[in-house]
Amino acid sequence: MNAGLTASLIFLALLVGFIVLVWIVTAGAPKRRTKALEAIAAEMGFSFVAERPNGLEGLPLPGTLSLGGGVNRRVKNFMEGTMSGMRTTIFDFHYPFNSSVGQSLLNTVAVFASTQRRVPAFDLSRKPWLQPNSTYSNLVELSAPEFSRHFALIGADQVWLRRMFDQQVIDLIVSTYARQNFRFNGGGPWLVFVAQQRKLKPAKLRSFLQDMSQIATAIFERARAEDTAAA
Numbered sequence: 001m002n003a004g005l006t007a008s009l010i011f012l013a014l015l016v017g018f019i020v021l022v023w024i025v026t027a028g029a030p031k032r033r034t035k036a037l038e039a040i041a042a043e044m045g046f047s048f049v050a051e052r053p054n055g056l057e058g059l060p061l062p063g064t065l066s067l068g069g070g071v072n073r074r075v076k077n078f079m080e081g082t083m084s085g086m087r088t089t090i091f092d093f094h095y096p097f098n099s100s101v102g103q104s105l106l107n108t109v110a111v112f113a114s115t116q117r118r119v120p121a122f123d124l125s126r127k128p129w130l131q132p133n134s135t136y137s138n139l140v141e142l143s144a145p146e147f148s149r150h151f152a153l154i155g156a157d158q159v160w161l162r163r164m165f166d167q168q169v170i171d172l173i174v175s176t177y178a179r180q181n182f183r184f185n186g187g188g189p190w191l192v193f194v195a196q197q198r199k200l201k202p203a204k205l206r207s208f209l210q211d212m213s214q215i216a217t218a219i220f221e222r223a224r225a226e227d228t229a230a231a
Contacts (some may be wrong), residue, residue: 055073083213087115112213163200169218
């Protein structure tokens with residue numbers, strides 16, 4: 001066997017070994033993630049379910065807070081507990097992205113609910129670069145030009161939303177966004193936060209939840225006081 005053939009066989013063996021190693025690591029990643037998140041849930045005193053067969057059942061989010069994905073949505077690593085007096089859940093949300101090739105996406109989602117406060121339906125997200133305001137319907141004009149240049153707050157109840165998103169809340173959102181990339185919306189007793197960088201690493205999940213809970217607390221403090229059993 002000449003040296004060239006031997007080198008080729010060695011290279012092929014190394015390549016096959018590398019592919020097998022990558023497959024083993026990738027295949028085991030979901031189980032390792034579930035185990036790590038279950039430990040975090042236990043530390044926080046939250047209940048934990050690796051996969052909810054009924055998805056978001058039990059979280060009757062208004063239609064305006066739909067997370068998309070149709071019938072193929074999957075909820076995994078579901079944690080539920082209480083934080084700052086709010087019913088709190090955080091989970092991995094899988095949904096189809098390109099069904100023709102079986103491609104899906106995953107985001108970490110945190111949901112907060114208040115038993116005594118209601119918020120008008122709204123959506124807040126980062127504006128695409130140079131997106132003109134004229135393309136938005138029900139865009140809430142805030143007395144914060146720099147904030148409005150980068151974020152779009154959408155909602156029909158303009159007066160109440162301007163009261164809720166005062167300068168303190170705006171400053172909190174901006175400072176939090178410097179650490180976390182997220183979008184969120186609300187309606188009734190619910191606030192839903194979505195991590196834009198897809199799924200969060202377990203080590204970053206608790207800080208994300210704490211940051212989002214601060215925003216949720218500030219918004220609920222400014223919301224309408226109204227008892228509700230929905231939460």
